[in-house]
Amino acid sequence: MTRYRKTKTHRGIRDVKRAKRTRARVKDLDQIHEDIKNPEKVATGAVDADLPGLGQHYCLQCARYFTTAASLNDHIKTKLHKKRLKVLKEEPYTQKEAERAAGLGTDNGKGRETATSVSTAPTAMEL
Numbered sequence: 077m078t079r080y081r082k083t084k085t086h087r088g089i090r091d092v093k094r095a096k097r098t099r100a101r102v103k104d105l106d107q108i109h110e111d112i113k114n115p116e117k118v119a120t121g122a123v124d125a126d127l128p129g130l131g132q133h134y135c136l137q138c139a140r141y142f143t144t145a146a147s148l149n150d151h152i153k154t155k156l157h158k159k160r161l162k163v164l165k166e167e168p169y170t171q172k173e174a175e176r177a178a179g180l181g182t183d184n185g186k187g188r189e190t191a192t193s194v195s196t197a198p199t200a201m202e203l
């Protein structure tokens with residue numbers, strides 16, 4: 077395990093090793109986007125004794141379980157949850173988008189409208 081940057085990266089985290097454990101990992105944003113698209117897969121409402129609050133109170137956006145409905149309602153009012161909502165408004169990057177950025181996209185005539193409109197705009201040199 078290597079260390080990349082030592083200073084100013086662990087603000088507020090006392091035990092970095094513990095925070096980086098695999099079991100401390102939470103869902104990534106693209107996984108949460110998939111969950112939001114089909115929420116019935118995640119929030120099934122089934123009783124699970126291993127989860128907090130028997131898995132009844134789940135925040136879909138933060139991918140967290142809560143013990144009671146009151147704590148879930150408190151969580152919805154917090155800054156953390158509101159920040160997450162703001163971040164989730166952005167669409168996640170796709171593989172196609174990455175390939176297009178690298179110039180690997182297929183040119184089948186679709187999506188040309190934007191390209192031609194940019195190229196046909198009169199430049200100062202032509203005028």
Ligand SMILES: [Zn+2]
Pocket residue numbers: 135136137138139151152156157160
């Ligand atoms: Zn939340």
